[in-house]
Amino acid sequence: MTVKQISVFVENKPGRLAAICRALAAKEVSIVAMSLADTADFGIVRMIVDDHPKAVETLAAAGFAVRETEVVVATVPDRPGGMAELMERFDSAGVDIEYSYAYAPGDGGKAVLVFRFSDNAKAEAALRE
């Protein structure tokens, strides 16, 4: 499944991440999943939220640099080798994973992985096979 993700630029300065979370909380937007990619100089926060348009609007109004991106979410089969199987599918489809992070949905279900691929559509097709 493809879902929308929000990416936000953050400086390497204390409090920036908290400021993002606070801004969203004030508008009652829940963060479903979050990951932080950082370099020595800056970071990119990636999030999946329950109210995507509201989150983008809120963060842009608060002066953050915001980008919307599409990511693929996939459920990992809950057994040994489940992950390997998933990866092999992507390999054989010839798509590269740019980044990935995991989250556990609140309903106690299986672990879900979020992927950004070099070619999301191709990866999705591979998942459906």
Next chain:
Amino acid sequence: MVYPSLSFDNGSPIHPVSAMDYLPVESLRALQLHRLKATVLYAYERVPLFRRRCEELGVEPRHIKTLSDIRLLPFSKKIDLRDEYPLGLNGASMLETARFHCSSGTTGKPICITNTPDDIAVWQNGAMRCLAMYGINASDVLQVSYGYGLFTGGLGLHYGGEGMGCAVLPTSGGNTERQVMLMRDLGVTAIACTPSYFLRIMDEARKQGVDFRRDTKLRHGIFGAEPWTVEMRDNIERETGIVAHDIYGLTEIAGPGVAGDCEFRTGLHIWEDHFYPEIIDPETLEPLPDGEVGELVFTTISRRGTPMIRYRTRDLTRLRTEKCPCGRTMRVMDRISARSDDMLIIHGVNVFPGQIEAGLLRVPSVAPHYQIVLSSTDTLDLFEIKVEVTQEAFTDNVGAMENLRRKVLEAVKSIIGLTPRITLVGPGTLPRSEGKIKRVIDNRRKGQ
């Protein structure tokens, strides 16, 4: 340049105020010599410090026989105005004086300048000639967002605009939200402010969803009072669709309207029938021929309030030797993107903030907001440049962002030959201008 139908009785397309711009060179030199002699005599009679310095050099007013004899005269500097605070360099009585202007400078006592009614008229004439040169006329609505008051920016452009018959909107600086609203609602066609304050206005417009091309009638920006680069000009023009004109002036000499650029952008025409320029070598103090870069020196050959003789501006530029295609005979100086006061010495290398600005703005999609931070540890100087990431330049890809940072670094390095640390910061996080901007933070310990 063709002016609309408010046609002048001689049918000429040139605004009457611009007539002097085209004075034949021989007549101009004769006029300058005449005014120089009168000013030197006046200052010799009325300004004790000037007289004393002349006497020390053995110079008398009668020794000034040609324009090049100006080199016999003593220089003056900002420190003289400060030392002689408040009115030691003043030549006019209170009865003759119409208005004071003061500037604080960066440290210490302010400087005070007096203007007689004629001085105000000369200054207004200079500002009007700049506006006429930019193609601004009575049909324009001019928003003056320079500060009004002791600073010369606001009142200088105000009277220039009124003289041209513009509808003047005297917003002064500050309250940027209202500035944008009035600009849109009153159909402002021209704005005068510092370039850094215009960046602030651009920010605010973006925030309000105001598109300059779509929602405003703005066509001209009249920017000065701080050094700015061609790259900054191009950035502003690209973003807003206006023409960004350069205006030069300084309180010590008059105010904005001493010089400005014409449509050929060869540099800035100096109204040298009132403000006589020289370029000197700042080390040897010897005059340099036209075409060579040095320190700009002005003599106010029309002013009576506070006549300044050979005033050293600390601005670095050169006078061009080639004629400007616009036909004006007033000499052209290169735009001033460096002041000798602003020079930084980093790792033993001389660096001007304008060079860094030029480098940064050569990278597409970098915001025109930056800050130079210098600090030192026991052993080394740290040289950091903070650059804002624009909404448009931000991508989800770490590699692409790193790439952007590297591009900025390369662009700056290719100009100054040093390797600063480039830090990308979020949009809107660097301080904005309310008038003149401070882009350099130097936390290095002194005496190094």
